[in-house]
Amino acid sequence: MLRKIALAAAFTVVATAAQADGHSSKMCHGKTLRGETVNFVCKASEKCSFDVVMSKGSCRSTGEIEKLVKRVSSMLPTRSR
Numbered sequence: 821m822l823r824k825i826a827l828a829a830a831f832t833v834v835a836t837a838a839q840a841d842g843h844s845s846k847m848c849h850g851k852t853l854r855g856e857t858v859n860f861v862c863k864a865s866e867k868c869s870f871d872v873v874m875s876k877g878s879c880r881s882t883g884e885i886e887k888l889v890k891r892v893s894s895m896l897p898t899r900s901r
Contacts, residue, residue, distance in 0.1 A: 850877050 843864055850858045850870025862868050862879035869880045880888075 848877055848879075850875075 845861050846864055846868075848860050848862050848868030848870070850860075850868070850872070852858060852875040853872055856875075858870070858875060858877055860868070860877035860879075865881075866879040867882055867885055868877065869885065870877045
């Protein structure tokens with residue numbers, strides 16, 4: 821079960837965003853597993869995040885994304901040499 825959670829979290833990627841020069845929001849884009857493009861809007865101060873498995877976009881603060889990356893990294897098995 822833990823592997824499935826880690827795998828789903830690993831597929832959450834930072835989506836591309838159009839520049840928000842002087843605007844209060846920005847247009848974000850993500851690609852689904854089928855190759856379809858999903859568009860969504862975030863505040864200019866937030867980062868676009870796209871869950872490929874759920875095909876859903878969300879807006880996150882920079883600190884929130886860093887916490888997510890650390891949490892996923894701690895769940896993944898480490899390689900031993």
